[in-house]
Amino acid sequence: MDHIVKIAENSEIEFEEEFEEDMIKYNLESLIENSLIIPAKIAGAGDEDMLYDIKMENAAIIRQxxxxxxxxxxxxxxxxxxxxxxxxxxxxxxxxxxxxxxxxVKTFDCWNYIIDRWGLFNPPGINYDDHDPDNDLPFNDNGFDDNDTDL
Structure with a gap:
């Protein structure tokens, strides 16, 4: 990407309209930005134990x-x-x-998930408004039983 950008910056492009120079600058900045996003998001989704919705979110950003x-x-x-x-x-x-x-993307473990309440990245058959069975567990979010007073 650096090579493409340097060539464009050093070439003598004749613009018919003044805004065209701004458009090329924007295109060049976007090329660099997007070329940096892709490897960063691949690394971010590379953890095998990462939740499905997070991996899919990173995958969507990579695709974009x-x-x-x-x-x-x-x-x-x-x-x-x-x-x-x-x-x-x-x-x-x-x-x-x-x-x-x-x-x-096909290797993502779709059963390693929490329900995506936004509804974008749930595994097949899971809906944003489904009941979460984890809500029925007999402890609160801090990992301790609500009745445990010995702490």
Whole structure:
């Protein structure tokens, strides 16, 4: 990504409208930002014991960042970035990554979960308003029995 950004910054792109320069700057900033988000969120979701909803949330952010890389590369091209072979390479690598990513997501343990009350990342068959059987356990959130007075 650094290479694409440096080439764009050093190229002499002729702008028809003043806003186009701002758009390219925005595209370049977004490319860098999204390229940094992806590995950070992969690392964040890499813990095998992490809850399903947290892993899926990280996966959604990764997907969004990868898709924005494609969008921003198209924006660069639309505004006059000439070295499109680098953008084509980026698109091909994202496609390879997409397949690996989809296979990785399939490995998430959907039964290691707490109910996502927002309803976005529940395992199949679990709804945001389902009863949580953990609420029936005979202790409070601090891990101690409510009747334990010896502490």
């Amino acid at each position: 960042a990868a898709r924005e890389l494609i969008t921003d590369s198209r924006g660069l091209q639309m505004h006059g970035y000439k070295d499109i072979e680098y953008l084509d390479l980026l698109r091909k690598e994202i496609e390879v990554f997409r397949v690996l990513f989809a296979e990785w």
